[in-house]
Amino acid sequence: MVRKALHAVVWRIERVIDAVRGQRDKRRVIEPYIGYATPDHLVVRGRVLTALRRNAPRAEQSRWVNFRQMLGLFLTDEVADVEISAEGMTAHTDEEGYFTLLLARDDRRGWQDVIVRIVDTDVAVACPVMIAGDDAAFVVVSDIDDTMLRTGAYSLARNLWTSLTGNALTRQVFPDAVTFMQHLTEGGRNPVYYVSSSPWNLHDFLATIFDRAGLVRGPKFLRDLGVSRTQFITGTHGDHKGGSIDTLIAAHPGLPFVLVGDTGQHDAFVYLDAIARHPGRIAAVVLREPGPGPDAESREAMARIEQAGTPLLHGPTFEGFGERLLVLLNEGLRT
Structure with a gap:
């Protein structure tokens, strides 16, 4: 019961924070993840955020700088319920900003780039997909x-x-x-x-x-x-x-x-x-x-x-x- 109550409180707090962030920051970017193929679909994956978190590290920098940069990777502002599209298919991001697009499987093989767009915007990115060849042994x-x-x-x-x-x-x-x-x-x-x-x-x-x-x-x-x-x-x-x-x-x-x-x-x-x-x-x-x-x-x-x-x-x-x-x-x- 305690865990369930704590979950409910934390979830509501996070939703309020996300709503405030979303109202303040109207930027939208797509972070692409590497997708894969099933017998029926190309599985295209990614996440919609207000900004990408990227570091430019130096090998000699201090552990404190490393810690601050690593912490920054977790301070993402995800955007829920964004409509995205690719090759005629659409989907909406979930409450954490993630999306999965299932595209029809065709004769493409190997590494392919699928262009994914946020509907009604000029935001687009190439999401890589790995499609195993027919000669795969394992x-x-x-x-x-x-x-x-x-x-x-x-x-x-x-x-x-x-x-x-x-x-x-x-x-x-x-x-x-x-x-x-x-x-x-x-x-x-x-x-x-x-x-x-x-x-x-x-x-x-x-x-x-x-x-x-x-x-x-x-x-x-x-x-x-x-x-x-x-x-x-x-x-x-x-x-x-x-x-x-x-x-x-x-x-x-x-x-x-x-x-x-x-x-x-x-x-x-x-x-x-x-x-x-x-x-x-x-x-x-x-x-x-x-x-x-x-x-x-x-x-x-x-x-x-x-x-x-x-x-x-x-x-x-x-x-x-x-x-x-x-x-x-x-x-x-x-x-």
Whole structure:
């Protein structure tokens, strides 16, 4: 009851603040997110704000400056109920400014730009969409923190310190992750997706880090940490990651999946559940072991993954995993 009452109060306060902001600031911009394709649709995604929050960091700047810049990424003014359009289809932004446009699937393949407009304005932006080719052999879904990006998410204090006091020039992608993902995508043949509990406010920040490191580009499934009418901070880490995996498996019928994560946030449990929900669809699981490595519960979940007959690669680095995994997958696809 206390949580429900607190949710109601916070939601009403946020609605009043958003209404005041919207009345004061009539600017509208579209922040594009990378979309993807299903058998029936191109899924175009983005958010309407009053202004984009972007940083211009320097590698030598202080942690205090980094903190202020990171905090600024969360101070967004979203705009609800804005009508947007693309290729003859329209939609309205939700109460947090997010929109999803479902366009008819056609013969386009690879990376495509879809021009999205705010109706009755001259505001328009190109929203990228990744459309897997017919030659894809499998799909890769990867976690980000401590899997691709050095974070320390296995420790809340370390996670917050690293996330809030670094910048796009100081944050480090694991070099072995770059090589590993390049092996798996096989020159862009196999689509790669990233799933994280990080908020959508960090979409551009993460894209900048990934591009600088040369990490394979792919659509991201991040979390809405805002307060909605029905939810007080949306979902849990496991719910978000599991739901995103379900969405992507439905988007790629017939293709096997490789799930990549780490033991710091109990990804083994999430992936074990995905194996149970989608028999025969998970071709392999790969887990990095950051910090102290897996605890007893994670080791048990990892053992159950192997007992289910799903190949599991795990270790403190991904060195050599790309070659080993491709051999395993090719053997599995031939049987």
